Each structure stands twice: as structure tokens, then as C-alpha cells.
Amino acid sequence: MTDDHGHDHPHGPPWGPPWKGGSPWGGGKPPWWPDDQDWPPRGPEAWRGMRRHFVGKFVIFLALLVVAIAASSALIGGFVWRGDGDRGPFFPIGIVVIVLVVLLVARAGRRFASPVADVMEAADRVAAGNYETRVEERGPREVQRLGRAFNAMTERLGSNEARRRQLLADVAHELRTPLSVIQANLEALIDGLYPTDEEHLRSVLEETKTMSRLLNDLQTLSTAEAGALTLHRELTAPGELINAAIRSFAAQANDAGVELVAYVAPDLPAIDVDRIRIGEVLGNLLSNALRHTPAGGTVTLSADAGVVEDGGLELIVSDTGSGIPCERVAHVFDRFSRAPDSPGAGLGLAIAKSLVEAHGGRIRAESGAGGTTITFVLPG
Numbered sequence: 001m002t003d004d005h006g007h008d009h010p011h012g013p014p015w016g017p018p019w020k021g022g023s024p025w026g027g028g029k030p031p032w033w034p035d036d037q038d039w040p041p042r043g044p045e046a047w048r049g050m051r052r053h054f055v056g057k058f059v060i061f062l063a064l065l066v067v068a069i070a071a072s073s074a075l076i077g078g079f080v081w082r083g084d085g086d087r088g089p090f091f092p093i094g095i096v097v098i099v100l101v102v103l104l105v106a107r108a109g110r111r112f113a114s115p116v117a118d119v120m121e122a123a124d125r126v127a128a129g130n131y132e133t134r135v136e137e138r139g140p141r142e143v144q145r146l147g148r149a150f151n152a153m154t155e156r157l158g159s160n161e162a163r164r165r166q167l168l169a170d171v172a173h174e175l176r177t178p179l180s181v182i183q184a185n186l187e188a189l190i191d192g193l194y195p196t197d198e199e200h201l202r203s204v205l206e207e208t209k210t211m212s213r214l215l216n217d218l219q220t221l222s223t224a225e226a227g228a229l230t231l232h233r234e235l236t237a238p239g240e241l242i243n244a245a246i247r248s249f250a251a252q253a254n255d256a257g258v259e260l261v262a263y264v265a266p267d268l269p270a271i272d273v274d275r276i277r278i279g280e281v282l283g284n285l286l287s288n289a290l291r292h293t294p295a296g297g298t299v300t301l302s303a304d305a306g307v308v309e310d311g312g313l314e315l316i317v318s319d320t321g322s323g324i325p326c327e328r329v330a331h332v333f334d335r336f337s338r339a340p341d342s343p344g345a346g347l348g349l350a351i352a353k354s355l356v357e358a359h360g361g362r363i364r365a366e367s368g369a370g371g372t373t374i375t376f377v378l379p380g
Helices: 043-080 092-129 141-190 198-223 237-256 277-293 346-356
Strands: 234-236 259-264 271-273 298-304 313-319 362-368 371-378
Touching: 043 346, 092 141, 234 237, 234 259, 234 277, 237 259, 237 277, 237 298, 259 346, 271 277, 277 298, 277 313, 277 362, 277 371, 346 362, 346 371
Parallel strands: 259 298
Antiparallel strands: 234 271, 298 313, 313 371, 362 371
């Protein structure tokens, strides 16, 4: 048997016949499923369909239970007892039927109730703060999906809790330095060790600006990572993004003695992006590239279709600097990851990654002796 996608299934559909426990939700994508929809189905609509299916099966189970009890009663009334009150010849058969019905109902109820009880018990442990709790995915198909969703939920809760703890530790670490500087300077001013002139007050002001930038960056990063960042999308020509970024950093590049080069491939289609947020991404990447490129070097910003499908765009920032050590390349997009000589808090590339992913794109870094190249792809 061959499906609409050209896959050969000699033994029938990939999910198997329903009478053998097969399920299209537990196997491959069926040939009749629309190509533009995810398989298996996800989201609230999928859950509503599963709930209706589960309720229907439960109603059928109850109906069969009532029929079984009625049939057993008929056996007892018609076969087990004679009209004069004596036991009939079918008394043993009636007893066997009743016992079988009770066993089947007990087995079906246990198969349903046991995994649900596991989820209830696990929910209590999660409520107590144990996010390592997991349940075995067993029982009917709907109950298995309940267990799968519960495990996914606890895994996400655990990851969020770990990120929260790490964020609090990182924020405390990063704020400690500017706060210490502000406190020391203010105490010196109060004690009369420093005159209350513009020079000493300006140093305090600069530290408050550092704290403000850090807090703003953390807010942007946490909002993007939580999927709550609002994007104001509009069709934008790639050349506009490139030219705006080049204009913003032209003076800085000139002061550093670094050549800033732009390239935009011809006939690139406009893309639907938040130009302010993508400007932030390019700004973070160019700032890093200029900081680590010595005088006489080159920083190149280019836009091309590359191998991107569906009208997407590939933006590349490359430099001729010293490069990133191999052991650090895999961690350049981690928050608070920075080189020892970097003056920033190490949030720039983490923010860039979150903003790109908020647009549905992806970003990667490559580095060697000849410099560093960071490429990010935006969907069309």
C-alpha cells in the first residue's frame, strides 16, 4: 500500500488497524491528513477533540456495563431459578457469567483509574515543589496523552525554575559591582573625602546608567524567552535594515580604524519583521564585531537569500578579529557569557538569539583564526 507521499506500506497504514490497538495519533502521518497541518495535531483544538473522543468512549463503556448487568440479571431470573424457587440447570453458567462480568469491569476500571491516580499523586508532589516528578505513560490512549502532557508540563516548570534561580544569581552578581561603586563614591562624598564636583558625581551617574542598561536588557531577554514579546511586524526591504545599521556604526568604525562594509544581494524580497527589534540584533552583532576587530581590520554586514526557503533572508556579520576560542563558541549565546576583556554584561548575543527566535528564525556562530562569522536566518 502506498500513501499520498509516495511511502510504501505493504502491511497497510503506518498506524495499524484500530482492532489491533493502532492509532493514527500514535504512528506516522496518515495519507489523508492535510500537508499544511502539523501531525500529530496540537493545541487546544486537538485537546478538545481528544476530550470529546474520551467522553464518548467512557459513555460507551458505561452503556456496555449497564447492558452487561441487565444481561446478568436476565440470566439469573430466566435460567438460574425455576418458577417454583428451585435452582435451574443453568445456575453454574449464570454464576460464571456474573463473575466474568465483574472481572472485566474491574480490569477496565483499573486500567483507566490506575494511571489517573498516578497523575493525581504526581500533581501533589509537583505542587510541593518537586519538579523532577514524572509519571509512566500507560493506560488508554487518552490517558497516555494526559501523562505525556503532564510530563511535558513538569519538565517545563523545572526548566523555568532553574532559569529563574540562575537569573537571580546572575543579576545579583552583575548588580553588585555598580552598586558597590555607587555606595563607595556616595560615602566618600558624604565624608568629605571627595569634593561634590561634576567629575565625581558623573562617575556615580555612569554607574546608574550601567544598572539601567542591565535591567532593560534583562527585561527584554526574559520577555522574549517567555514568548511574551510583542513584535510590530511590517514588510521591510533588507537594504533598509543593512543601511540603517551601517549608518549607526559608521562613526564608531571610523574612530576604531575598522572598515565597515555592506553587501545586499540584488532582488531580495521584503520580509515581515519588527525592524526595531532586528535593528537591535544587528546593533548587538556589529558592536561585538567592532569591539574585537583591531585597527586595519574589516567588518562585513551582508544580506542574501542563501539557501533559505520560502522567501526567507540570511543576514551575516563577519569580522577579521582574533576569533573566539573553540571551547566558547558553543556558549556565545548564553546569558552573561563574555570574554575576559569585554566591558559589557554578556547579554548582547543572548538578546540577539532571543529576538531572532521570536521572529521564528535561527542563529549560529562560527569562529576561527581568521575572525568570527555570525549568521541568522529570518523566515519570509
